[in-house]
Each structure stands twice: as C-alpha cells, then as structure tokens.
Amino acid sequence: METEKKTHTAAEQMTDRDLSEQIKKVTKESHVRAENTELMLSFQRGKVTLPQYKLLLCSLYEIYQALEEELDRNSDHPSVAPIYFPAELARLKSIEKDLEYFYGQDWREKIVIPAATKRYSHRLRQIGKENPEFLLAHAYTRYLGDLSGGQVLGRIAQKSMDLKNGDGLSFFAFPGVSSPNLFKQLYRSRMNSVELTEEERNGVLEEAVRAFEFNIQVFEDLQKMLTVSDNTLQSSMTQSKPVKANTL
C-alpha cells in the first residue's frame, strides 16, 4: 500500500483534492442507483412511454424552475458565479416548449407536480436562501448529468416514442454547447476554482449525494403514480378488452 501511494504523481494527488473528483467519487454509488430506477431502466431499454416522459417533463419543469431562479438570484455569489452558465445550460424555456408540444397551449393548467418533486424544489429554494454554495451540488447533478447520459437518453426517447424533428425533445438539446465533453471539462475546472472552507466543502459533497437522492425519489414517485393509474385503468377495463399498459 505504502509503495502504491508513493508511485502517485504530484498531479494525481492534486486531482484527488479537486472538488470535481471528490463530488464524482461520493456520488458514484448514488449514480448507479439512479441509473437502476425503473424509469431510467425504461429509458435504457428503449421502452420509455409517453405517459412516463410527460410526467418526467412536469417534474423537470418544477425542478428547473426552482434551480434556475435560485441560480439567477445568487449569480453573484462567489460559489455560484464561476459555474453560472445560463446561456449554455438553462433548461426552463426548453421544458416549457416540450410541455406545450405534449399538453397544448394550456399546459400550465394541465401539468401535475408529484409530492417528491415538490420536496426537491422546496429544498432548492431553501438552500438558495440559506446556503447558496450548496446550489453548486445541485447544478452539477442536473446539468452534468444532462450533458452526459442525458444525451444518449434523448436519442432513445426520440426512437421509443417515434418523435419527429426534435418535437418534444428540446430538453435534451443544448444548442449553446458545441462539445459536451469540452464543456464538462470547463465546468469541472470552474467547480475546482470555487474557494470553500473544509466545512463548506463537506456540506457541498453531502448535498450532492442528497441531490441524487431527490432525483431517485422523483423517479420512484413518478413511476408509482403511473403504476397506480395503470392498475386503475386495467381494473376498469376488465369487463371489456384487455388494455396495454402503455396506452395512457
């Protein structure tokens, strides 16, 4: 062990202390759990249904509204300013466009916000007021996720639901980011430039794990709602023809 440690180069030791490395490490296990939620597995299997995707968009609307309002309000905060990229990353307008596509012009009256989503947005608003440095953990979790696996998920969603011309898929498109990989590198270096006390750093790392947990709960809650409505639909149809679970 001791010799192994000694063979580490100075550069590697430095990266061990980088926030971008630490945050990836502490959320690794949560990432695996998030990938294995029923909703994310449906995506990966190319079996995401319209009801799943529509409900997900409703939740994302509530989440990004809170996240982006709090980032805007705190854009001058020293922990937020370096990772504040509204032109490149902001998702709210894209989500609104997708919601309008699926629900029509009166989408605002039609969307549903599940309880776990409310809890997530409540937390975002709370830290925006009380601990703006924690916003970094949430921005990392959502935006770097959207720029990573999210890119593949967008293509899968398009195929699964047979959507044309990018209709309903604006959420996945980042026209202001020409290379997601290069942008992620820039984002990581900006994260690493944020000055944090030891206590704040630990708080940010804990908050990142919590951010993943909120996302997992959102996915589970959403799936539960769909299962309940599937069952209700199926039991109300038992006297007539069998109904496919994904025709909601």
Ligand code: HEM
């Ligand atoms: C990174 C896949 C779901 C957050 C990544 C990467 C892949 C990936 C391939 C790149 C890893 C790398 O560059 O080393 C997936 C798949 C998912 C999924 C297939 C589900 C089907 C999620 C969810 C979240 C998330 C639900 C959070 C809400 C992240 C973050 C990163 C990431 C923050 C950046 C890690 C870093 O470089 O620090 N994901 N992901 N992912 N994902 Fe996911």
